[in-house]
Amino acid sequence: MTEAPLEPGEDVNEAVRANWKDETTPFERVRTVMKRTYESQSADEIAERALTTPTTARKHLDVLVGDGFVSATSEPGRTATLYRRSAESVVMEQAHDILREVGTEELASRISELQSEIQRYREETGVDSPEDVALEDVEIDRGTLQAWQTTRRNLDIAKAALAIGQAEDSVETTAAD
Amino acid sequence: MSDSEIGDESHSVRGSVDRGALLDFREAVVRREPLATGELDYFLDPSVLYIHFEDGVSEAGSGRLDVVWTTQDDYNIHYTDETRNLRWDVHPHEYPTPPEDRHFHPPPDASRDPDLVEDSCIEVSEIVLVALATLKLWRTAYEWGSFDGVNEIVNPP
Numbered sequence: 001m002t003e004a005p006l007e008p009g010e011d012v013n014e015a016v017r018a019n020w021k022d023e024t025t026p027f028e029r030v031r032t033v034m035k036r037t038y039e040s041q042s043a044d045e046i047a048e049r050a051l052t053t054p055t056t057a058r059k060h061l062d063v064l065v066g067d068g069f070v071s072a073t074s075e076p077g078r079t080a081t082l083y084r085r086s087a088e089s090v091v092m093e094q095a096h097d098i099l100r101e102v103g104t105e106e107l108a109s110r111i112s113e114l115q116s117e118i119q120r121y122r123e124e125t126g127v128d129s130p131e132d133v134a135l136e137d138v139e140i141d142r143g144t145l146q147a148w149q150t151t152r153r154n155l156d157i158a159k160a161a162l163a164i165g166q167a168e169d170s171v172e173t174t175a176a177d
Numbered sequence: 178m179s180d181s182e183i184g185d186e187s188h189s190v191r192g193s194v195d196r197g198a199l200l201d202f203r204e205a206v207v208r209r210e211p212l213a214t215g216e217l218d219y220f221l222d223p224s225v226l227y228i229h230f231e232d233g234v235s236e237a238g239s240g241r242l243d244v245v246w247t248t249q250d251d252y253n254i255h256y257t258d259e260t261r262n263l264r265w266d267v268h269p270h271e272y273p274t275p276p277e278d279r280h281f282h283p284p285p286d287a288s289r290d291p292d293l294v295e296d297s298c299i300e301v302s303e304i305v306l307v308a309l310a311t312l313k314l315w316r317t318a319y320e321w322g323s324f325d326g327v328n329e330i331v332n333p334p
Binding site: 002003004005006012013015016017019020032033035036038049090093094097098101102110114117142146147149150151153154155157158 | 189190192193194195196197198200201209210211220221222223224247248250298299300301303304305306309310312313314316317319320321
């Protein structure tokens with residue numbers, strides 16, 4: 001499939017929304033929207049983003065909550081249920097993406113590289129974590145701070161992937177006993 | 178980020194680079210565009226997604242998108258080839274216009290001149306839709322043989 005160029009006068013935003021709606025079901029759109037929704041939103045907000053009705057969105061959100069893909073919370077003072085991607089589900093998704101490409105042995109050595117990188121940030125700044133940078137008023141440029149936060153997040157995910165990979169190997173081995 | 182053309186401006190995006198978002202962006206583009214392939218700069222801890230186009234706009238032999246997307250949905254989408262650079266961004270900025278976070282750095286050099294930075298034509302914000310919009314704009318430039326006017330979507334030359 002090749003993307004068609006815009007016709008004269010055609011709006012790119014309307015064009016891609018129309019394509020998306022034509023090629024997906026409401027359930028697929030709700031799932032896609034929720035995949036990177038890390039801060040809680042109402043079903044109404046999610047429905048608008050997923051180009052569907054609140055009733056339909058709510059029905060599919062309930063399914064996604066049942067699957068563990070989405071977490072539902074009710075906050076005090078707000079009557080509506082709020083939804084966000086479950087953190088566990090993000091970790092599992094990324095861990096399995098990593099394990100498809102990298103074996104556990106190689107992963108272990110890549111993890112120690114990432115740990116050395118974190119150690120370098122600590123030595124350069126004299127503080128333990130990105131949060132301490134603000135608390136201790138450390139001079140650091142935003143790009144470095146962002147890279148540190150990113151590496152820490154990815155290191156934690158890589159460690160989870162390694163643990164999952166090893167546990168899966170172990171379960172398979174004992175099953176064969 | 179050393180290979181990237183994004184430069185200092187990447188410092189203005191908020192949040193961690195979102196590996197999952199980069200993979201979603203790649204999936205949306207390569208599924209639809211036979212001329213495109215995508216790779217992370219570093220598999221486990223990426224700072225940027227490279228989308229390579231094996232044919233180029235007009236005289237350019239190829240082209241590349243450098244995509245940075247964060248957990249707070251800020252982004253840089255930087256197009257580069259032999260003769261031009263341009264970039265669609267979402268992040269807080271100090272340019273007098275546009276008032277919103279989304280803005281466009283026009284070709285030929287992805288200018289940061291406050292008089293030249295303009296409104297971005299990409300108004301959608303879901304990752305998949307931004308990826309499809311970027312691809313559609315690239316396809317349009319590919320067919321036209323030019324990026325001139327591509328951000329001014331309503332009245333192509």
